[in-house]
Amino acid sequence: MTGIKRIQEMKSNHACAMEILECLCKEISTTDLSESQVKEVEKLLFSAAENGTKEILTGILDAYPDLIHASDPEDRKLIMTAIVSRQEKIFSLLLGKKYAKLAFQFGTDKDRNNMLHLAGLPPPPQQLAKISGAALQMQRELQWYKEVESVMTTNYAYNVNSNGDTPRQLFTKNHKELKNEGEQWMKDTATSSTVVGALIITIMFTAAFTVPGGNIQETGLPLFRRSKTFLIFIISDAISLFSSSTSVLMFLGILTSRYAEDDFLKSLPTKLIIGLSTLFLSIVTMMIAFCATLIIMLHGRLSVIIPVVLLASVPICLFARLQFPLLVEIFMSTYFGIFRMNKRSLPMKM
Structure with missing residues (x-):
């Protein structure tokens, strides 16, 4: 019975969270937000992208589409945050038909890393922990790199960041230990x-x-x-x-x-x-x-x-x-x- 009660509590909490989100999105869409309020909403948006909370991200973007151009303190766009955090659902969502034209307006972060560079960064430990075996973890990282590479033009693969590394060089450097494992x-x-x-x-x-x-x-x-x-x-x-x-x-x-x-x-x-x-x-x-x-x-x-x-x-x-x-x-x-x-x-x- 304890398990059933826990599931019921989780469903109840989720329903309450969705109601709060709906109210927040309604407020965003009908109110002229101040600069500080926009910053707070942006923090929530990037937190949703980082943690893979699809409902929050879609709700806020539907209410305030211009926020897709937002940047975090590292000068990274939402899609970049999804790549760094290895959130495939958020990445796929932002590349879908609904947001594609907006999501494609991107640049580099403050270290001159483009999206392919970010796919070569080390993955979050909590994401790796979900996968059995180091070989499958390495496979997952390669799948991420190849997927990001498939939606970018060839010249981005040869861009260098502030350290002079191309995306593939950065990937090799950061995944050397995982490859050996x-x-x-x-x-x-x-x-x-x-x-x-x-x-x-x-x-x-x-x-x-x-x-x-x-x-x-x-x-x-x-x-x-x-x-x-x-x-x-x-x-x-x-x-x-x-x-x-x-x-x-x-x-x-x-x-x-x-x-x-x-x-x-x-x-x-x-x-x-x-x-x-x-x-x-x-x-x-x-x-x-x-x-x-x-x-x-x-x-x-x-x-x-x-x-x-x-x-x-x-x-x-x-x-x-x-x-x-x-x-x-x-x-x-x-x-x-x-x-x-x-x-x-x-x-x-x-």
């Missing part, structure tokens, strides 16, 4: 998974030549070759062997990668997705082959077969519980990203 994370994951995959290859290869029930001495053919359960064993064994081999090859590809910055964007995550997926498949089919062997050897003894089959599902469930969320996160981050797949309709490049 991502490389180590990838190598550790690949190394441990390679060991598991190699063990499965050994087991499945051996099992293919020591079939359950043995062979007929005269012909050398498997004794239970006509059994449907034996067919399940052979197919599962083959799939497990092939998938574990594929998994090991993918992880070896990760270990021998050059680990350039752009490799973290798609190349390395794709190899990791294939490696983890095929490793999971090999474990599942290995358990199926094991259960099929038991059914052949203990034909009719359900009191023994059923508990063992249930126990065989434990490592499958355990692997899925530990690795599947990571696999889904890598897949979504790599092939869908933090920005919508459908490209925004932009009036022009900046």
